[in-house]
Amino acid sequence: GAVVSQHPSRVICKSGTSVKIECRSLDFQATTMFWYRQFPKQSLMLMATSNEGSKATYEQGVEKDKFLINHASLTLSTLTVTSAHPEDSSFYICSASGHLTEAFFGQGTRLTVV
Amino acid sequence: AQKVTQAQTEISVVEKEDVTLDCVYETRDTTYYLFWYKQPPSGELVFLIRRNSFDEQNEISGRYSWNFQKSTSSFNFTITASQVVDSAVYFCALIGGTASKLTFGTGTRLQVTL
Numbered sequence: 001g002a003v004v005s006q007h008p009s010r011v012i013c014k015s016g017t018s019v020k021i022e023c024r025s026l027d028f029q030a031t032t033m034f035w036y037r038q039f040p041k042q043s044l045m046l047m048a049t050s051n052e053g054s055k056a057t058y059e060q061g062v063e064k065d066k067f068l069i070n071h072a073s074l075t076l077s078t079l080t081v082t083s084a085h086p087e088d089s090s091f092y093i094c095s096a097s098g099h100l101t102e103a104f105f106g107q108g109t110r111l112t113v114v
Numbered sequence: 115a116q117k118v119t120q121a122q123t124e125i126s127v128v129e130k131e132d133v134t135l136d137c138v139y140e141t142r143d144t145t146y147y148l149f150w151y152k153q154p155p156s157g158e159l160v161f162l163i164r165r166n167s168f169d170e171q172n173e174i175s176g177r178y179s180w181n182f183q184k185s186t187s188s189f190n191f192t193i194t195a196s197q198v199v200d201s202a203v204y205f206c207a208l209i210g211g212t213a214s215k216l217t218f219g220t221g222t223r224l225q226v227t228l
Contacts, residue, residue, distance in 0.1 A: 034215055043220045091157055103216050105159035
């Protein structure tokens with residue numbers, strides 16, 4: 001399958017700071033990227049869908065001003081958690097899609113806000 | 115609306131036992147795609163299989179096999195002769211029509227012990 005690289009794999013930050021997570025498709029052009037959040041022992045919750053060159057579409061209940069998503073190129077999308085708080089601590093994972101029926105996932109980022 | 119149900123929250127088996135993970139889905143789309151992913155303790159999502167709604171043939175890949183039955187809206191996953199390395203959370207997921215985003219089940223945690 002295609003390769004999606006997510007960085008960093010783990011990050012610890014202080015409360016109030018911002019954290020940027022990158023998601024790159026290494027060997028294909030990802031017209032659509034998805035960002036998910038996963039709490040311990042729970043399923044993946046879709047946060048937002050981003051298409052290259054346009055604004056992200058956020059799922060209901062997800063604060064767009066807190067979780068900034070940028071999809072500036074066909075191979076890179078970023079998720080910035082702004083003014084992070086301990087309740088934002090979670091596992092964030094991206095997926096990239098070159099067409100409608102494919103979904104390849106990054107390795108995930110474990111964010112801990114202290 | 116789309117929905118994926120994995121009724122088994124946790125399954126524990128002894129190595130070499132066969133185990134079946136159940137997945138039942140709901141969708142109004144006539145064209146859809148079903149997926150299984152494995153999430154080991156490290157967190158990344160490992161793609162296992164994709165099946166489209168027009169292909170009801172069962173599939174076998176090594177110790178893994180999948181049984182797709184449209185009549186019961188089920189896409190069950192069987193691991194034959196389970197191994198400790200199979201211990202993980204397994205997610206069933208669905209893409210319906212042109213939605214392009216995955217709807218995940220709640221996952222089944224499989225524990226294989228010696």
